Amino acid sequence: MxxxxxxxxxxxxxxxxxxxxxxxxxxxxxxxxxxxxxxxxxxxxxxxxxxxxxxxxxxxxxxxxxxxxxxxxxxxxxxxxxxxxxxxxxxxxxxREPLNTYPEGFPNDIINEFETKIGRKIIGNKVASGTEIIKELGEEHIKTGCPIVYTSADSVFQIAAHEEIIPLEELYNMCKIAREMLVGEKTVGRIIARPFVGKDGQFVRTSNRKDFALDPxxxxxxxxxxxxxxxxxxxxxxxxxxxxxxxxxxxxxxxxxxxxxxxxxxxxxxxxxxxxxxxxxxxxxxxxxxxxxxxxxxxxxxxxxxxxxxxxxxxxxxxxxxxxxxxxxxxxxxxxxxxxxxxxxxxxxxxxxxxxxxxxxxxxxxxxxxxxxxxxxxxxxxxxxxxxxx
Structure with a gap:
């Protein structure tokens, strides 16, 4: 047995x-x-x-x-x-119906609603590697305070933020807002918090990642x-x-x-x-x-x-x-x-x-x-x- x-x-x-x-x-x-x-x-x-x-x-x-x-x-x-x-x-x-993916980035209606609800503008909004996008946009994020939104081949809405610019609890709350939004016809499999640290372009992701998924x-x-x-x-x-x-x-x-x-x-x-x-x-x-x-x-x-x-x-x-x-x-x-x-x-x-x-x-x-x-x-x-x- x-x-x-x-x-x-x-x-x-x-x-x-x-x-x-x-x-x-x-x-x-x-x-x-x-x-x-x-x-x-x-x-x-x-x-x-x-x-x-x-x-x-x-x-x-x-x-x-x-x-x-x-x-x-x-x-x-x-x-x-x-x-x-x-x-x-x-x-x-x-x-029987696929989870949504966004190979061209998220449409304006989603981004506009998200920005309104979190009280900040976002940057990014494209398919990207998590390590590459913080290398590319990390400095702009620090200067502007705008969280970095990106996606991948998977059904994901990812939010990257420097822990000293956007505190973890605020980042997690942003993810909760996105989770509440991206259901129904807009369903996304996972919302992922991607915090990072570092300075002068030398950024590394931390272990404080958090996923906000769907129940099967x-x-x-x-x-x-x-x-x-x-x-x-x-x-x-x-x-x-x-x-x-x-x-x-x-x-x-x-x-x-x-x-x-x-x-x-x-x-x-x-x-x-x-x-x-x-x-x-x-x-x-x-x-x-x-x-x-x-x-x-x-x-x-x-x-x-x-x-x-x-x-x-x-x-x-x-x-x-x-x-x-x-x-x-x-x-x-x-x-x-x-x-x-x-x-x-x-x-x-x-x-x-x-x-x-x-x-x-x-x-x-x-x-x-x-x-x-x-x-x-x-x-x-x-x-x-x-x-x-x-």
């Missing part, structure tokens, strides 16, 4: 374009396959041994004769290709696990994505390696239930910046550390590796890409070399996790637990 599942989302590590990629401008996107082709020498022995290269349609990735895990891939049923959409679908929430639109895998008196341990931005719903323990991280460290720490506590980890560097640092080599190196780093995770696994543990969307750094676009996500399942009670096939929805992952933990549920999705359990 499975007592604990370790679910790790390799943020943006897609494995090939979905049939509807044309509708999203993503024809030709294949995050993992194109990176492997571009660098030529990408070796991910631990993931390959689990069956990464054996997944149907996987390109340029080494196959193995006898995978030690079960493998497959999932199509996305929801409309969209952002972080919240992908993670919510994994947990059983299907979005229906009951999730996390809720079912928690309601059955099991632990739901969130690593990275998982807590923010689900707006703390269904979570019993949470820790935020500095980077991928810190995420692995925190996952290992939760494993050592030996609590039964779910450890749910997001490793965001692939997306944030490399995918959106079209840094192919950086992305490849990050994949190698995480792959090397998988042996630490598997060595801590007990007989009743199951490890699942997956993603939430693509973000192909080899294409001209710096946006997310509409792709299948990989699915690798490993554990002593998991069959070796089983092709789980192409799943119709990311939600099959959440449905299967609940079945593995023997939790009765009516979550959307089709479980593949019978295919993989010994």
């Amino acid at each position: 499975v007592k604990r599942v370790v679910l790790i989302v390799l943020d943006s590590v897609g494995i090939g374009e979905l049939p509807d990629a044309l509708n999203y401008g993503d024809v030709g996107s294949d995050t993992l396959g194109n990176i492997t082709k571009a660098v030529g020498d990408l070796s991910l022995p631990n993931m390959e041994n689990m069956g990464l290269g054996n997944i149907t349609g996987a390109k340029n990735i080494k196959t193995v004769e006898s995978p030690i895990g079960s493998f497959g891939k999932c199509a996305e049923l929801s409309i969209g290709k952002d972080t919240v959409t992908g993670h919510w679908e994994i947990a059983g929430v299907i979005l 639109f229906n009951k999730t895998m996390l809720d079912f696990v928690k309601e059955n008196n099991l632990s739901v341990m969130a690593v990275g931005k998982i807590e923010d994505i689900y707006n703390k719903k269904g979570i019993t323990d949470a820790v935020h991280i500095k980077n991928n390696m810190d995420g692995v460290d925190k996952t290992l720490e939760y494993m050592k506590k030996e609590k039964e239930g779910l450890i749910f980890t997001n490793l965001v560097d692939f997306d944030m640092l490399y995918g959106h910046r079209n840094d192919v080599q950086g992305y490849a190196n990050a994949l190698r780093e995480v792959d090397r550390r998988l042996s630490e995770i598997t060595s801590l696994m007990k007989k009743d543990d199951v490890l699942i590796l997956t993603a939430d969307h693509g973000c192909d750094p080899t294409t001209e676009s710096t946006d997310h890409s509409r792709e299948y996500i990989p699915l690798l399942v490993y554990g002593e009670d998991i069959k070796k070399g089983v092709n789980i096939g192409i799943r119709n929805s990311f939600s099959d992952i959440g449905k299967t996790i609940l079945d593995l933990l023997n939790i009765e549920n009516d979550l959307y999705g089709e479980s593949f637990s019978e295919k993989i359990l010994l």
Whole structure:
């Protein structure tokens, strides 16, 4: 009987374009396959041994004769290709309407209303990297007191402010105002406070980030696990994505390696239930910046550390590796890409070399996790637990 599942989302590590990629401008996107082709020498022995290269349609990735895990891939049923959409679908929430994104910046009606309600003008209002925009507009912000508003490929409204110019409580209140505004037809997944410090152009973001998210639109895998008196341990931005719903323990991280460290720490506590980890560097640092080599190196780093995770696994543990969307750094676009996500399942009670096939929805992952933990549920999705359990 499975007592604990370790679910790790390799943020943006897609494995090939979905049939509807044309509708999203993503024809030709294949995050993992194109990176492997571009660098030529990408070796991910631990993931390959689990069956990464054996997944149907996987390109340029080494196959193995006898995978030690079960493998497959999932199509996305929801409309969209952002972080919240992908993670919510994994947990059983299907979005029939996409969360709003603003690739040209927020329209005047939103900005004008926001400025009126906060009593300040804003600067920025464009898609930007969080570190780059404070470098670009930090001095102007200090001179004018105008908060910096920006967005990204995700459904986010981000507000950056120097902690000595706009106190944290005022910044958080601005975020609460934006959260109240951006609902209904204007719904945005997350409002994010991005405080920073420094002077003379040498600005750094602080740890006082705060997210103002939406509750998932229906009951999730996390809720079912928690309601059955099991632990739901969130690593990275998982807590923010689900707006703390269904979570019993949470820790935020500095980077991928810190995420692995925190996952290992939760494993050592030996609590039964779910450890749910997001490793965001692939997306944030490399995918959106079209840094192919950086992305490849990050994949190698995480792959090397998988042996630490598997060595801590007990007989009743199951490890699942997956993603939430693509973000192909080899294409001209710096946006997310509409792709299948990989699915690798490993554990002593998991069959070796089983092709789980192409799943119709990311939600099959959440449905299967609940079945593995023997939790009765009516979550959307089709479980593949019978295919993989010994």
